[in-house]
Amino acid sequence: MKTLLRIIAFLSVVAALIVGGLVLTGRKDLLLGEETAVVTPPPPPAATPLPTPPPVIKMAPLPVTLPMLDALLQLDERFPQELKTRASLTDEQIAQLKTLAHEETGKLREDESGESTTTTEAAGELATQKLTELVGAEKARLISDLTLERLRSGLENDLALASPSPSPSGSETPIPMPSTTPAETSVPPMSAIPGASPSPSPAASTAYNIPLDTRIVVNAPAYRMDVFQNGQLLKSYKIGIGYPEFPLPDGMRKASSIIFNPTWTPPDEPWVEASKRVKVGQKVAAGDALNPLGVIKIPIGMPSLIHGGKQPARIGAFASHGCVGLTNKQVQEFTKYLAQVGGADLTEEQIAAYEKTPTQTKVVKLKQTVPVEFRYDTIVVSDGALHIYRDVYDRDTNTEENLRSVLEANGVTMDDLTVKEKAEALKIIDLMSSHPSGSAADANLTEAEKKAKKAKNIEAQKLTASVKGKKEVVIPIAALAGKGYPAPVDLNTGAPPAKPKATAPAKKKK
Numbered sequence: 001m002k003t004l005l006r007i008i009a010f011l012s013v014v015a016a017l018i019v020g021g022l023v024l025t026g027r028k029d030l031l032l033g034e035e036t037a038v039v040t041p042p043p044p045p046a047a048t049p050l051p052t053p054p055p056v057i058k059m060a061p062l063p064v065t066l067p068m069l070d071a072l073l074q075l076d077e078r079f080p081q082e083l084k085t086r087a088s089l090t091d092e093q094i095a096q097l098k099t100l101a102h103e104e105t106g107k108l109r110e111d112e113s114g115e116s117t118t119t120t121e122a123a124g125e126l127a128t129q130k131l132t133e134l135v136g137a138e139k140a141r142l143i144s145d146l147t148l149e150r151l152r153s154g155l156e157n158d159l160a161l162a163s164p165s166p167s168p169s170g171s172e173t174p175i176p177m178p179s180t181t182p183a184e185t186s187v188p189p190m191s192a193i194p195g196a197s198p199s200p201s202p203a204a205s206t207a208y209n210i211p212l213d214t215r216i217v218v219n220a221p222a223y224r225m226d227v228f229q230n231g232q233l234l235k236s237y238k239i240g241i242g243y244p245e246f247p248l249p250d251g252m253r254k255a256s257s258i259i260f261n262p263t264w265t266p267p268d269e270p271w272v273e274a275s276k277r278v279k280v281g282q283k284v285a286a287g288d289a290l291n292p293l294g295v296i297k298i299p300i301g302m303p304s305l306i307h308g309g310k311q312p313a314r315i316g317a318f319a320s321h322g323c324v325g326l327t328n329k330q331v332q333e334f335t336k337y338l339a340q341v342g343g344a345d346l347t348e349e350q351i352a353a354y355e356k357t358p359t360q361t362k363v364v365k366l367k368q369t370v371p372v373e374f375r376y377d378t379i380v381v382s383d384g385a386l387h388i389y390r391d392v393y394d395r396d397t398n399t400e401e402n403l404r405s406v407l408e409a410n411g412v413t414m415d416d417l418t419v420k421e422k423a424e425a426l427k428i429i430d431l432m433s434s435h436p437s438g439s440a441a442d443a444n445l446t447e448a449e450k451k452a453k454k455a456k457n458i459e460a461q462k463l464t465a466s467v468k469g470k471k472e473v474v475i476p477i478a479a480l481a482g483k484g485y486p487a488p489v490d491l492n493t494g495a496p497p498a499k500p501k502a503t504a505p506a507k508k509k510k
Contacts, residue, residue, distance in 0.1 A: 056405055057397060057402050057405060057406075058396070058397075058399065058401060058402060059376065059395045059396065059397050060394070060395050060396040061395075062120065062124075062247055062249060062393060062395070063120065063121065063123070063124020063125070063127065063128070063144075064124065064127055064143075064144040064147045064148065065120070065123040065124055065126075065127050065245045065246075066100065066101045066104035066105065066123070066126065066127045066130065066245075067101070067104060067105040067108060067123070067245040067246060067321075068147070068245070068246065069097075069101045069127070069143070069147055070098075070101035070102050070104065070105045071105075071246075071321070072147060073097070073098050073101060074267065079146075080094050080098075082146060083097075083143065083146060086142065086146060087135075087139055087142040087143055087146060088139070089135065089139065089143075093134070093135055093139075096134055097131075097134065097135075097143070100130055100131075100134060104126075104127075104130070108243070108245060118244055118245065119244050119394055119434070120244040120245070120247050120392075120393040120394045121394035121434065122244075123244055123245045127144075128140060128144070131143055131144070209409075209485075210228075210231065210233075210485060210486060211228045211231060211373070212230075212231040213228070213230065213231065213371075214228060214229045214230055214341045214368075214370065214371075215228050215370065215371040215372065215373055216228070216255065216338070216370060216371070216372040216373065217373050217375060218239070218248070218324055218372065218373065218374050218375065219375045219376070219377050219380075220241045220242075220247070220248040220250075220374065220375070220376060220392060220393070221376060221377060221378045221389035221390060221391065221392050221393075221471075222377065222380065222387070222389050222472065223238055223239055223240070223241060223315075223316045223317070223471065224236060224237070224238060224239065224488065225237045225239045225306075225324060225334075226486075226488075226489075227334070227337045227338070227341060228341075229340070229341045233486045233489045234337055234340075234341075234489065235333075235334075235337050235489055235490055235492070236488035236489050236490065236491045236492070237326065237330055237334060237491070237492045237494075238315050238316045238491065238492065238493045238494055239315060239316075239324050239325060239326060240310050240314045240315050240316070240317055240318070240319025240320055240324070240325030240326070241317075241318060241319065241320065241324070241325070241392070242318070242319075242320050242321060242322040242323065243318045243319075243320070243321065244318065244392070244393065244394075246320065246321040246322040247322070247392075247393040248304075248322060248324070248374055248393075249374055250374050250375055250376040251373075251374055252371060252372070252373055252374075253300040253301040253304060253371075253372040253373075253374065254300065254301060254369050254370065254371055254372055255298050255299070255300050255306070255338060255342070255366065255369065255370045255372055256299075256342075256365065256366050256369045256370075257298070257299065257363055257364065257365050257366060258296060258298055258335055258338065258339065258344070258346070258363070258364045258366070259296065259297050259298070259299070259361065259362070259363050259364075260295065260296055260351075260354040260355075260361065260362040260363075260364070261286035261287055261295060261296075261354060261357070261358050261359065261360055261361045261362060262286055262291075262293045262296070262297040262307075262361060263283055263284065263285060263286050263291070263361060264283070264284045264291045264292060264293050265281060265282070265283045265284070266278045266279065266280050266281065266282065266284065267280070277290055278290055285359060286358055286359055286360070286361050287358025287359050291309065292309050293305070293307045293308070293309050294307055294308025294309025294310070294326075294327075294328045294331060295308050295309075295328045295331065295332065295354075295355060295358070296308050296328075296331045296332065296335055298331075298335070298338065300324075300372045301372075304322060304323055304324075305323045305324070306323065306324040306326065306331070306334070306372075307323060307324075307325065307326070307331065308325075308326050308327060308328040308330065308331035308332070309325070309327075309328065310325040310326060310327050310494070311327070312327055312494045312495050312496060315327060315330070315493065315494035315495075316471070316493070316494075318392075326494065327494045329494075329496075330492055330494050332351055332355070333492060334492075335351060336348060336351060338366070338370060339364070339366070341368075341370055342366030342367060342368050342369070342370045343366060343367030343368045344364055344365065344366045344367055346364055376393070376395055376397065377389070378390070378391050378395075378397045378398050378432070379397065379398065379402055379403055379406045379429070380406070380484065380485055381406060381407070381410045381480050381483055381484030381485065382484045382485045382486065382487055383484065383486075383487040384476060384477070384478075384480050384481040384482065384483070384484075385474050385475060385476045385477060385480060386425055386474070386475045386476075386477050386480065387472060387473075387474050388425075388428050388429060388432050388472070388473045388474075388475070389432065389471060389472050390432050390470070390471050390472075391432065391433055391434040392471075394434040395434070396433070396434060398429050398430075398432050398433040398434070399429065399433065400426060400429060403425060403426075403429050407480075410480060410483045410484055411483065412477075412479045412480060412483070416479040417477060417479060418478070421475065421477050421478070424475055425475055425477075428473045428475060432470075432473060
């Protein structure tokens, strides 16, 4: 009897455990004999698909040039002290450094054709040589590092420094902010410079892909600027870019205001001192024909600008000291689109009214800050073709390795190209390179051989500025149909509208 009771008690415990488990797991339907569907929690929502991964591009860094250093020494009063503290420069050495950089800037001559007599690489090599002669190799390296660091750190607070009125130093002359990418580092294009602001989500845009958000995209080698709104390309512009000594950097900027009829204060530069038309420190009024900023300037993070004032001949060419240059008509039209994507209440009638009062400076704030992305894309897939641009700032981007990466990012390999397409692409990549027939960097060469090869490459750059003088070569590729970055939309080239041809009066019938 006791044994039977123990068995019943044991079975009761087991039954209780089974029932409890079914209740806990939500399976009451089995207990009740019902065929109720099992209710399970919904799966988490799928992650938003990211854009196609960008190609990994090998890109050389922008060097520090003496004109860049000169501008920084003039505009940043804290920088000389930092050189004293961290590079152990004496007051005498800093004075010599200022003189050296200033004199080199004074040698710059702007060619009306928009061409340049030097290269970014050559300007960087000259700076390294001169700095080494002045303070030694180690301190020269420190000066370059601190210059890049200073310009990079300035990105965080650039808009706080960007005042609608002239800066305390009286200079509105822009300087470039170089990339801090280590030499020959594999760079996913669109990785923001540390400290850069703003930095939209990587899901919003990656270089070589179409932005999915609202932003301005500037591609220096293509001399092109695009306005995107919610991933749709609204408008395209041909632009003027920074001279080789003042290269446009890659990275993120932002626009938060539009300044109509800006004033300009000539900087303390030799070219100003030699001019009989303007004087150092003497403010040039808004609307004055001598004001190089034109009718509108748009700060995009100190000390860069998008501004007007350029002649049509300078569009699609080197044209500035680190700014995006437009004609006055272009910048007025661009302002309309910028206001639209930035949520500002600005009509064409208001823009026209501001133009009629050229001596009155007017600041219009955008309701939403608009990201401005500077890209350095020399190999671009667009509209069923391969667009290869000249390596204007000697970043060593036009290589077969980078070509393969760009193609693969668009779902195409070199094997998908015809024999003719492949041969032509490789030929043009080489001719449009800053170092035709190979990079100057070669670990197997002696220092003397590297130096000789570098000199040869610089000469080759001048020679191949000849494909011939072309800034872009387009190669139709069948496998790229329907792929890549969008073609320009309603491209504004800055050229004045064509005058209608005069028609001869009709002859009277006799």
